[in-house]
Amino acid sequence: MKTIFLLLSLLPGIALAADGKLIATPGVSQIEGAAGGGLVPWAQLAGYASRDEIAVNAFASRGTLDDYSLDVFGAQLNLYDRLELSLAEQEFHVESLNLNIRQRVLGAKMRLYGDIVYSRFPQLSMGIQYKKLHDPLVANLLGAKDDSGTDYYLAASKLHLGAVAGLNWLWNVTGRYTEANQIGLLGFGAEGAGYEWQFEASTALLLGRHVAVGVEYRHKPDNLGLQEDDWKSAFIAWVPNKTISLTAGYIDLGEIAGIDDQDGLYLSIMGNF
Amino acid sequence: MTKLKTLMAIMMLCLTACAGTEQTTLYDKLGGEAGVDKIVNNLVQNIGRDEQIFHYFAEANVKRFREHLAWHLCDISDGPCTYSGDSMQQIHDGMAITERDFNHLVDLLIDAMYQADVPHPVQNQLLARLAPLRKDIIYR
Numbered sequence: 001m002k003t004i005f006l007l008l009s010l011l012p013g014i015a016l017a018a019d020g021k022l023i024a025t026p027g028v029s030q031i032e033g034a035a036g037g038g039l040v041p042w043a044q045l046a047g048y049a050s051r052d053e054i055a056v057n058a059f060a061s062r063g064t065l066d067d068y069s070l071d072v073f074g075a076q077l078n079l080y081d082r083l084e085l086s087l088a089e090q091e092f093h094v095e096s097l098n099l100n101i102r103q104r105v106l107g108a109k110m111r112l113y114g115d116i117v118y119s120r121f122p123q124l125s126m127g128i129q130y131k132k133l134h135d136p137l138v139a140n141l142l143g144a145k146d147d148s149g150t151d152y153y154l155a156a157s158k159l160h161l162g163a164v165a166g167l168n169w170l171w172n173v174t175g176r177y178t179e180a181n182q183i184g185l186l187g188f189g190a191e192g193a194g195y196e197w198q199f200e201a202s203t204a205l206l207l208g209r210h211v212a213v214g215v216e217y218r219h220k221p222d223n224l225g226l227q228e229d230d231w232k233s234a235f236i237a238w239v240p241n242k243t244i245s246l247t248a249g250y251i252d253l254g255e256i257a258g259i260d261d262q263d264g265l266y267l268s269i270m271g272n273f
Numbered sequence: 274m275t276k277l278k279t280l281m282a283i284m285m286l287c288l289t290a291c292a293g294t295e296q297t298t299l300y301d302k303l304g305g306e307a308g309v310d311k312i313v314n315n316l317v318q319n320i321g322r323d324e325q326i327f328h329y330f331a332e333a334n335v336k337r338f339r340e341h342l343a344w345h346l347c348d349i350s351d352g353p354c355t356y357s358g359d360s361m362q363q364i365h366d367g368m369a370i371t372e373r374d375f376n377h378l379v380d381l382l383i384d385a386m387y388q389a390d391v392p393h394p395v396q397n398q399l400l401a402r403l404a405p406l407r408k409d410i411i412y413r
Binding site: 018019020021022023050051052053081117118120160161162163165166167168208209 | 392
């Protein structure tokens with residue numbers, strides 16, 4: 001949290017907010033702090049910075065499930081649409097144990113090629129997410145090997161102007177090399193189980209300039225042998241201007257730590273400066 | 274005889290209707306010459322009021338800019354024109370237009386299309402035709 005306030009305190013020093021992209025095209029923030037949908041990191045870098053600008057963004061998200069909830073606060077710094085540095089603080093609440101599992105995620109994403117709107121081929125980025133569990137008790141009890149780990153991913157995104165009945169259509173695919181159990185909240189790896197490639201995908205339709213609806217899919221490993229399920233979401237995002245966005249969604253996270261059918265509501269607010 | 278007349282009438286109707294649907298170009302959807310002129314005039318006004326990018330146009334011949342832009346838009350939207358003016362590269366060489374300023378112009382163009390009551394899907398179709406030109410315009 002301290003770091004977020006530090007980042008936010010930099011804001012007044014930036015005279016002009018970055019606005020060098022088409023509204024709604026940079027996406028929102030995903031739960032690990034990278035620019036993306038709610039669940040999946042996209043190839044876009046966070047905020048409206050073009051190659052001539054810097055953007056600072058902050059977000060807060062909450063996912064409320066049947067037996068758990070996940071709160072995330074985070075921020076991103078976008079340097080010249082080339083490098084995105086991000087921070088996310090996650091707090092996962094386990095109702096039955098009245099216990100919180102906190103995790104910090106430090107992320108970096110580099111744009112390798114293209115522009116989601118203008119280049120002929122999809123925008124391509126690679127990223128890393130370093131995760132550190134502050135509360136590793138549950139992870140240790142369940143047999144996780146480590147309380148910290150790093151994800152590596154490669155993402156490709158493209159927005160097709162006017163592609164579906166004249167509406168702008170976006171897709172993203174991400175390959176993630178990870179050993180995280182439930183994105184790291186239940187630790188990293190396990191006896192005899194480690195890094196694997198996971199596939200993630202998103203698609204969204206922009207209904208006008210200010211509203212997007214979409215779905216996401218995030219394939220997950222099952223290192224702990226606890227029937228870890230793939231994650232799915234359907235969302236609607238409202239982007240009234242280039243400073244603020246609100247996202248609401250339905251998330252289906254399946255079985256988590258032995259409790260089945262975890263689905264619920266996802267809400268997120270993001271500010272871009 | 275009446276049967277033949279009815280048949281001919283139906284055929285005529287079909288011909289005009291079918292031809293109409295087949296040949297609706299993006300240019301038509303933009304409102305033809307009048308529609309494109311409206312968009313161009315709105316854009317010129319938006320640029321004139323804009324602090325960020327007006328300087329690129331400060332010394333431009335406004336009349337020529339209007340005519341050439343309308344000509345180019347007519348061609349690119351499959352209207353009855355063939356643009357043979359200077360290429361995008363020739364026009365923008367040495368102007369050092371940044372990505373930020375280019376994308377800002379796109380925002381002004383979108384505003385101009387809204388002001389001309391161009392429907393959202395038609396706006397996107399025009400943007401799709403224009404997007405590939407960006408590489409010939411920025412950082413030159």
